[in-house]
Amino acid sequence: MENQISLKVTFLHRTYSKSNFGKLLSSRKSDSSYIYYGKTKKECKAQAENNNRTGVQWEHEYSIENIN
Numbered sequence: 001m002e003n004q005i006s007l008k009v010t011f012l013h014r015t016y017s018k019s020n021f022g023k024l025l026s027s028r029k030s031d032s033s034y035i036y037y038g039k040t041k042k043e044c045k046a047q048a049e050n051n052n053r054t055g056v057q058w059e060h061e062y063s064i065e066n067i068n
Contacts, residue, residue, distance in 0.1 A: 002066070002067045003064050003065070003066060003067070004037055004038070004039065004064070004065050004066075004067050005037070005038055005039065005040060005041055005043075005044055005062060005063070005064055005065075006035055006036070006037050006044070006062070006063050006064075006065055007035065007036045007037075007038075007041070007044035007045065007047075007048060007060060007061070007062055008033050008034070008035050008060070008061040008062075008063070009033060009034045009035075009036070009048050009053045009054075009058050009059070009060055009061075010029050010030055010032075010033040010034075010058065010059045010061075011029075011030040011032070011033075011057060011058060012027055012028070012029060012030070012056075012057050012058065012059055013027070013028050013029075013030060014026070014027045014056075014057065015027075029059065034048070034051070034053055036048055041062055044062070045060075048060070
């Protein structure tokens with residue numbers, strides 16, 4: 001068996017305070033997410049970067065899957 005890494009990327013809706021600059025008021029996950037597959041975490045992250053799915057507005061979750 002061979003392992004494959006998957007990266008699940010979910011958009012975060014964040015609300016910041018206008019009066020207290022930079023203070024995070026709320027954060028919630030979007031209903032939709034994107035999944036990228038690769039042999040390494042670096043390969044998965046590169047795919048997400050190519051599709052502009054990185055930064056503070058995105059949550060990243062890695063997992064390892066077995067391939068037969």
